[in-house]
Amino acid sequence: MDKLLVLTQLADLLNRQKLRWAVGGSLMLYLRGVVSDFEDIDLFVTLEDAQQVIELLDQVAIPQETVPSEQFQTVVYKKYLMDGVFIDVMAGFKVVVSDRVMDCSLTSVTQLKRLILYNQEVPLYTLSEFRDFYTYMNRMSKVELIDAYLQGGAHED
Numbered sequence: 001m002d003k004l005l006v007l008t009q010l011a012d013l014l015n016r017q018k019l020r021w022a023v024g025g026s027l028m029l030y031l032r033g034v035v036s037d038f039e040d041i042d043l044f045v046t047l048e049d050a051q052q053v054i055e056l057l058d059q060v061a062i063p064q065e066t067v068p069s070e071q072f073q074t075v076v077y078k079k080y081l082m083d084g085v086f087i088d089v090m091a092g093f094k095v096v097v098s099d100r101v102m103d104c105s106l107t108s109v110t111q112l113k114r115l116i117l118y119n120q121e122v123p124l125y126t127l128s129e130f131r132d133f134y135t136y137m138n139r140m141s142k143v144e145l146i147d148a149y150l151q152g153g154a155h156e157d
Contacts, residue, residue, distance in 0.1 A: 004117065023041065026042070026142075028124045028130060
């Protein structure tokens with residue numbers, strides 16, 4: 001199934017419940033025109049809404065095994081497979097940088113960009129915020145892609 005169609009199905013499901021969520025990672029870059037493809041859906045939710053999101057996804061998607069990583073201290077991390085598309089769900093997203101833990105959690109005050117895709121509202125992290133996250137994760141190739149995109153005259157909005 002088309003990955004964007006799965007995203008719009010998720011958007012419909014989460015928006016109907018008025019849950020706080022956002023797309024990040026390569027899908028966010030794809031939807032902004034920074035990259036030409038993406039592999040999975042990185043879905044960030046608030047800690048307050050995490051349990052309800054998990055209960056909803058447990059009904060429509062197949063839970064997958066997750067492998068812990070020392071680079072992250074994310075409070076809730078679940079993987080799903082829905083219509084052939086992998087979905088990573090994260091709440092309380094935290095990245096370990098040297099001896100510090102950087103809290104990158106989605107909250108009620110996180111600034112988001114709103115995109116309409118197939119008549120569904122899809123909230124996206126801002127490029128500048130996710131650029132910081134990629135810096136914390138030491139994914140410098142993604143940082144360089146964002147920098148080049150913004151330096152090329154593209155705007156955050």
